[in-house]
Amino acid sequence: MVNWQDRENPLAGGAEIHLHEIFERLAARGHEVTMLCGGWPGCPPRATLGGIEVHRTGIRQTFALKAWGYYRRHLARRPFDVLVEDINKMPLYTPLWGARHVVACVPHLFGGTAFQELSAPLAAAVWLSERPIPVVYRRTPFQAISESTAEDLAARGLARNQVTVIYPGASCGYYTPDATQRSATPVFAYLGRLKKYKGVDLVIRAFAKVADSRAILEIAGEGDFRPALEQLVASLDLKARVRFLGFVSEADKLALLRRSWATAFASPKEGWGLTNIEASACGTPVVASNSPGIRESVRDGETGFLVPHGDVEARAAAMQRLCASPDLVARL
Numbered sequence: 001m002v003n004w005q006d007r008e009n010p011l012a013g014g015a016e017i018h019l020h021e022i023f024e025r026l027a028a029r030g031h032e033v034t035m036l037c038g039g040w041p042g043c044p045p046r047a048t049l050g051g052i053e054v055h056r057t058g059i060r061q062t063f064a065l066k067a068w069g070y071y072r073r074h075l076a077r078r079p080f081d082v083l084v085e086d087i088n089k090m091p092l093y094t095p096l097w098g099a100r101h102v103v104a105c106v107p108h109l110f111g112g113t114a115f116q117e118l119s120a121p122l123a124a125a126v127w128l129s130e131r132p133i134p135v136v137y138r139r140t141p142f143q144a145i146s147e148s149t150a151e152d153l154a155a156r157g158l159a160r161n162q163v164t165v166i167y168p169g170a171s172c173g174y175y176t177p178d179a180t181q182r183s184a185t186p187v188f189a190y191l192g193r194l195k196k197y198k199g200v201d202l203v204i205r206a207f208a209k210v211a212d213s214r215a216i217l218e219i220a221g222e223g224d225f226r227p228a229l230e231q232l233v234a235s236l237d238l239k240a241r242v243r244f245l246g247f248v249s250e251a252d253k254l255a256l257l258r259r260s261w262a263t264a265f266a267s268p269k270e271g272w273g274l275t276n277i278e279a280s281a282c283g284t285p286v287v288a289s290n291s292p293g294i295r296e297s298v299r300d301g302e303t304g305f306l307v308p309h310g311d312v313e314a315r316a317a318a319m320q321r322l323c324a325s326p327d328l329v330a331r332l
Contacts, residue, residue, distance in 0.1 A: 001035045002071075002094055003086040004063055006054050008047065009040055013193055014274050015088040015107050018145070018168050020050060027051030034080070036071055038063030067092050088271075090129040093136045105143045107271030108293055109133075109152055116268065117197040134158050145271045148292035167296075170277040174254070177283030179330070181258040186215035186323045188287075189260040191253060191275050194223030199266030199289065199309075201232055206264075206315035208236045212323040217264075220245040220256055257282040261329045262322050265294055268309050273297030276304070285332035287318045304332060 001023055007016045027033045028051055039045065039056035047054040055074065058066035076098065083099035085092060088107045095102050109130050114123040134157030142163040144150040154160040190203055200219065207217045219229070219242065226244065233242045248256065257263065263279040265288040276286045276297040286304030288294050300306040305321075307314040322329050
């Protein structure tokens with residue numbers, strides 16, 4: 001398996017959790033699983049995680065340059081049955097590596113959204129790296145995590161019957177409702193990385209328009225966009241009502257989902273929305289952008305509300321509607 005990061009990486013996110021949930025189960029069933037990924041400064045070059053033999057080379061900025069060379073020197077002679085590439089940053093063109101069988105797993109491709117997060121040169125590099133996918137991977141079976149991703153791949157030139165959609169799941173034995181933990185006053189939550197493209201600023205701007213002065217917004221996660229978000233909160237005079245929790249444990253995450261009246265998701269594009277599913281499993285509504293990938297993890301009017309991406313007024317109206325109706329919160 002080839003992926004940019006493993007779950008111990010400080011920059012790991014949903015893509016890494018998704019992969020480890022699958023491949024650690026395969027390892028537990030007796031399959032031999034080896035992972036090639038990037039590392040981080042000071043990390044051990046080898047590790048065993050959940051039965052997976054992990055090889056690390058380079059760091060986030062250099063992994064694409066070092067991956068094939070490491071594979072050729074250390075792994076290519078091993079009798080792997082299949083090489084699985086998770087394409088969630090930039091493609092590594094593994095069909096050219098000489099493996100017998102290659103399968104590509106795709107959460108989503110960045111496309112033009114890269115320009116919302118990266119500098120123009122880096123965004124252009126990401127965008128250009130995706131262009132050869134239909135040619136390089138033309139004989140490679142794909143697994144996409146949503147219909148939106150499958151449609152994106154087809155629009156780029158891959159045959160639609162080349163792509164199988166397998167939705168990610170949540171642990172419904174762990175994420176369960178507990179109405180006794182729901183806050184007596186409105187609590188909205190964002191859980192995820194604090195990156196520019198995640199749209200957390202839209203959530204904050206919408207929350208500023210919520211008339212209910214009892215409501216609070218709790219933001220769980222870390223990222224390089226946090227200082228800008230904290231400045232936005234201060235400029236909107238919301239410091240008393242918006243709390244930055246930083247990185248939270250799984251137990252604290254569960255408690256946050258259970259006490260919240262709704263969670264918020266505002267990305268312009270995702271492969272899926274795992275946090276939305278986890279919130280729904282806890283009986284907590286979601287107010288999310290009607291964006292590719294995200295819209296498939298929310299049933300509008302049933303498990304939450306979908307609002308046009310970027311429409312702060314519509315998002316605020318949905319949040320205000322929930323504040324005004326605890327019964328609606330309980331029903332959703």
